[in-house]
Amino acid sequence: SQQGEEDPQALSIQEGENATMNCSYKTSINNLQWYRQNSGRGLVHLILIRSNEREKHSGRLRVTLDTSKKSSSLLITASRAADTASYFCATDNYGQNFVFGPGTRLSVLP
Amino acid sequence: DTAVSQTPKYLVTQMGNDKSIKCEQNLGHDTMYWYKQDSKKFLKIMFSYNNKELIINETVPNRFSPKSPDKAHLNLHINSLELGDSAVYFCASSLGQGAQGGELFFGEGSRLTVL
Numbered sequence: 001s002q003q004g005e006e007d008p009q010a011l012s013i014q015e016g017e018n019a020t021m022n023c024s025y026k027t028s029i030n031n032l033q034w035y036r037q038n039s040g041r042g043l044v045h046l047i048l049i050r051s052n053e054r055e056k057h058s059g060r061l062r063v064t065l066d067t068s069k070k071s072s073s074l075l076i077t078a079s080r081a082a083d084t085a086s087y088f089c090a091t092d093n094y095g096q097n098f099v100f101g102p103g104t105r106l107s108v109l110p
Numbered sequence: 111d112t113a114v115s116q117t118p119k120y121l122v123t124q125m126g127n128d129k130s131i132k133c134e135q136n137l138g139h140d141t142m143y144w145y146k147q148d149s150k151k152f153l154k155i156m157f158s159y160n161n162k163e164l165i166i167n168e169t170v171p172n173r174f175s176p177k178s179p180d181k182a183h184l185n186l187h188i189n190s191l192e193l194g195d196s197a198v199y200f201c202a203s204s205l206g207q208g209a210q211g212g213e214l215f216f217g218e219g220s221r222l223t224v225l
Contacts, residue, residue, distance in 0.1 A: 030209035042200060042216035086151060092209035097143070097166050100153040
């Protein structure tokens, strides 16, 4: 089964609103990554958070990690239509290959 | 310059045929991967190579044979194509293996349709 599971599966918001996506995983990890995939394109790395970090920021992105709950969240503030994409979390599988969740499809309406 | 490039972008073929997808990275990375993304967007690792050596083979049918002539190239050959092979195949690379390898850089994908 998938290591990471994003929630919700789909999210639709108005431009300017904040979008929050969650990721839960099952095993111990070394780090967790978030990726974005625009329709018909490859995945693009957004941010990496290590297991000893609790929060990380990059521009309008804020990622939190709670290893006790085995969960992470990705917050996109002041969303734009260009943020419309699928967002995936990826966790290392016992330090081996990265395992991706099924993704959250975000639609930002103008 | 494209970091990870894969060709072709689209393949449409009949069941039973053989097809290949090529991937090249110019990032100087040691590790390369093939991922399969199905129609529901699930992304599953198929193979991982580190410096031309096979590291991960995730119970992929023998009809799939990766080949890494050098650490900058990882090709995927598929024999006797089946309907269920229809998917988007992504090549990716990273500095090193596993959790210490850092972020993955993905190609744009090769959409395979088997009729």
